[in-house]
Amino acid sequence: MHTPFELPLLRAVTATPDTVAADLVVALYAGETADVFRPRLPVAARVEFDAALARGEMLADPGHVLVASTGAGTPGRVIVVGAGPGPLTADRVRRAVATATAWARERRCRRIAVDLTATGADVETLSAVAADAVVVANFNHGHMKSADPLPPVTEASFLIAAGQRAQLERGLVIGEAVNAARLLANEPGNVLTPRELADRAVALTNEPGVQAEVLGPDRIEALGMGLLMGVARGSAEPARLLCLTYTPPGVTSGPVLGLVGKGITFDTGGISIKPADGMERMKDDMAGAAAVIGAVRAIARLGIPRRVVAVVPTTENMPGGRALKPGDVIRGASGITVEVNNTDAEGRLILGDGLWYAKQKGATHLVDVATLTGACVVALGKVTSGLFGTSPPFVDALKRAAERAGEAVWQLPLGPDYREMMKSDIADIINSGGRAGGAITAAAFLRDFVGDTPWVHLDIAGTAWIDDVKPWATKGASGVMVRTLVELAAGDLPQ
Numbered sequence: 001m002h003t004p005f006e007l008p009l010l011r012a013v014t015a016t017p018d019t020v021a022a023d024l025v026v027a028l029y030a031g032e033t034a035d036v037f038r039p040r041l042p043v044a045a046r047v048e049f050d051a052a053l054a055r056g057e058m059l060a061d062p063g064h065v066l067v068a069s070t071g072a073g074t075p076g077r078v079i080v081v082g083a084g085p086g087p088l089t090a091d092r093v094r095r096a097v098a099t100a101t102a103w104a105r106e107r108r109c110r111r112i113a114v115d116l117t118a119t120g121a122d123v124e125t126l127s128a129v130a131a132d133a134v135v136v137a138n139f140n141h142g143h144m145k146s147a148d149p150l151p152p153v154t155e156a157s158f159l160i161a162a163g164q165r166a167q168l169e170r171g172l173v174i175g176e177a178v179n180a181a182r183l184l185a186n187e188p189g190n191v192l193t194p195r196e197l198a199d200r201a202v203a204l205t206n207e208p209g210v211q212a213e214v215l216g217p218d219r220i221e222a223l224g225m226g227l228l229m230g231v232a233r234g235s236a237e238p239a240r241l242l243c244l245t246y247t248p249p250g251v252t253s254g255p256v257l258g259l260v261g262k263g264i265t266f267d268t269g270g271i272s273i274k275p276a277d278g279m280e281r282m283k284d285d286m287a288g289a290a291a292v293i294g295a296v297r298a299i300a301r302l303g304i305p306r307r308v309v310a311v312v313p314t315t316e317n318m319p320g321g322r323a324l325k326p327g328d329v330i331r332g333a334s335g336i337t338v339e340v341n342n343t344d345a346e347g348r349l350i351l352g353d354g355l356w357y358a359k360q361k362g363a364t365h366l367v368d369v370a371t372l373t374g375a376c377v378v379a380l381g382k383v384t385s386g387l388f389g390t391s392p393p394f395v396d397a398l399k400r401a402a403e404r405a406g407e408a409v410w411q412l413p414l415g416p417d418y419r420e421m422m423k424s425d426i427a428d429i430i431n432s433g434g435r436a437g438g439a440i441t442a443a444a445f446l447r448d449f450v451g452d453t454p455w456v457h458l459d460i461a462g463t464a465w466i467d468d469v470k471p472w473a474t475k476g477a478s479g480v481m482v483r484t485l486v487e488l489a490a491g492d493l494p495q
Contacts, residue, residue: 004143005179006152010131010168013113013157018042020157022075022113026100028083028093029060040115042070045078060085062092063099063471075113079103090406093126094133098472101137105150113157124164129406131158131171132178132483133472139179141186141476173301174486178479180204181294185287185464185477189266194232194314197265197286198240201293201312207300209248215241223333225313225353230330231346232315234270234323239315241354242289243361244296246308255493256307258363258453259485260354261292262347262370263314270317270343271325284477285347287464288369289314295485306489309361313350317343329427332356334449339424342432347372348442349431352449359453365394365493366455368446369481375438377462384408385463385480388443391454393494398456398484401491405483409458418444454494458484 017025017040029037038046045068052058058066064082083096097114104112114130116123138152158168184192184200192200202212217238220229225241232239242263264285268274274282289312296310324330328340330349334356338349347370358366376386385402387409389395395411402409418440421433429448433441443457463480466473 003140004183005139006154007172007176008134008138008153009155010172011155011157012160012165012168014161015159017078017113017115017159018070020075020113020159022111022157023109024104024112025075025078026097026112026114027078027080028088028096028116029058029080030083030085030088040117041068041078044069044071049080062095065099065103088126090129090404093129094406095472097130097133098137101134101153102471104153105137108151110151110153111155111157112153113159115159117159123160124167127158127160127164128167128171128174131156131168132175135172135175136178136479137472139182139474141474170302174298174483177294177298177486178482180297181290181479181482182477184290184293185284185479187283189283189316192265192283192286193237194240194263194265194316195238197263197289197312197314198242201242201244204293205244205296205300207297209246210296210300211245213243215243223357224331225333226330227332227338227349228313228315228353230324230328230340231317231349234320235316235318236320237316239313241357242312242314243357244293244310245361246296246300248303248305248307251305251307254307255364255495256309256362257489257493258358258361258366259292259295259308259310260351260358260366260368261289261310261312262286262351262368262372263289263312264317264347264350265314267317267346268319270323270346271319272342272344273319274344281465284465285371286314287371287460287477287480290477291369291460291479291481291485294479294482295489298482298486299489302486304486304490308489309358309363311354311358311361313354315350317346332449336429336448337427339427339430341430345432345442348445351446355446355449359451364453366450366453367398367458367485367488369458369460369485371461371464372459373439373442373461375435376459379412379439380410380462382462382467384410386439386459387411387456388414388440388459389456390414390447390450391494394454395456397491397494398488401487402484405487407480407484409484412440414440414443414447419447
């Protein structure tokens with residue numbers, strides 16, 4: 001077993017690229033910024049860059065890499081990474097710096113320097129994103145392997161003004177929270193049980209201002225959470241309900257942001273069992289919970305002046321002898337009765353009780369995050385998260401937060417006709433409306449548990465897991481939505 005990730009030492013330095021003490025200098029190339037970019041390169045590297053540009057070998061395409069020698073001394077090499085055409089965005093900067101960091105790790109470069117002044121963009125804004133990228137690129141998905149993993153980058157210097165050090169610290173905190181969420185979602189189901197998820201969450205959020213409450217089956221039953229307990233019936237592992245309350249010093253009024261994360265630590269589909277092919281991936285069906293936990297950790301460590309209530313209902317979905325059967329009717333703590341016509345539509349059940357509990361704890365605005373539907377993957381692929389909501393101003397606030405965070409979201413409709421598809425003959429609602437519009441009818445189900453509270457639902461079924469190695473990302477859990485939730489907490493919430 002190895003450490004999943006190590007945090008690098010981050011430094012703000014005023015040195016020039018040809019004098020900084022590093023094994024490798026990272027420069028971002030966006031094509032149209034050449035006038036700003038070229039003079040920053042060491043002379044020898046500039047010659048190689050110009051020659052590659054003349055030959056058509058140097059492209060601004062994302063992930064494209066040119067390695068140039070700087071001659072004798074330190075640093076020995078400059079890596080020029082394509083950041084794409086047009087104005088630099090948070091996502092493009094993060095990808096470019098992560099690409100360079102991954103390249104450095106593969107070649108055992110332990111000290112790197114990142115030259116953001118060569119981008120021609122707002123360095124102060126981008127420095128937090130770049131620091132985040134270095135931290136996230138240090139993640140080791142194979143921490144359970146017996147072989148030694150690639151060594152991490154241990155030191156990253158950023159060629160920025162010393163006064164921008166706070167932005168580096170912010171990036172480090174957010175990147176570390178993303179990695180914490182990735183580690184949770186990567187853990188196998190026999191390691192990360194509902195009890196273990198709750199225990200780790202309490203440890204991860206042991207920060208000033210955070211109070212943690214973990215409810216076991218008796219308390220959950222006493223609260224009338226028949227939806228959560230219904231899903232949990234088939235498993236030998238007892239369910240848990242985690243509640244994290246963050247109260248920053250001196251903040252006693254104003255909106256309370258409620259975050260609810262789906263915490264299915266392993267999903268077989270229950271009696272409506274999934275196909276065997278790919279079922280091993282269902283350990284990540286708690287990626288929404290991981291995002292919420294990581295976000296609370298970062299929000300508290302950054303001291304964001306926003307009261308937050310985070311709720312994580314967590315259980316396994318197993319086909320045991322006491323498991324839910326298609327046709328069963330169960331009642332949530334809200335009093336809503338649900339006819340279960342598909343036991344593999346279990347995430348919305350536990351979220352129903354979780355949303356109700358967040359409101360009881362004082363949440364004035366609600367966001368739930370869940371790997372909820374394959375239908376969302378069909379609709380948006382694996383690069384964009386689905387967004388649904390009831391309050392246009394709150395939806396817009398979430399969209400702005402996602403843009404600042406560099407995470408792609410797309411709003412889907414949620415009209416009354418979709419709710420009609422969820423009617424039951426014998427209960428208030430069924431839990432699955434079928435294949436047509438499946439991501440939307442799942443959101444329509446959740447809406448019944450929200451009432452008039454401003455609410456956003458994020459379906460991350462397609463974005464929570466990276467299937468193929470990319471220059472800037474390894475396979476496995478992505479930690480998606482941690483950054484967006486932090487940005488949302490830091491911004492203004494509409495009344």
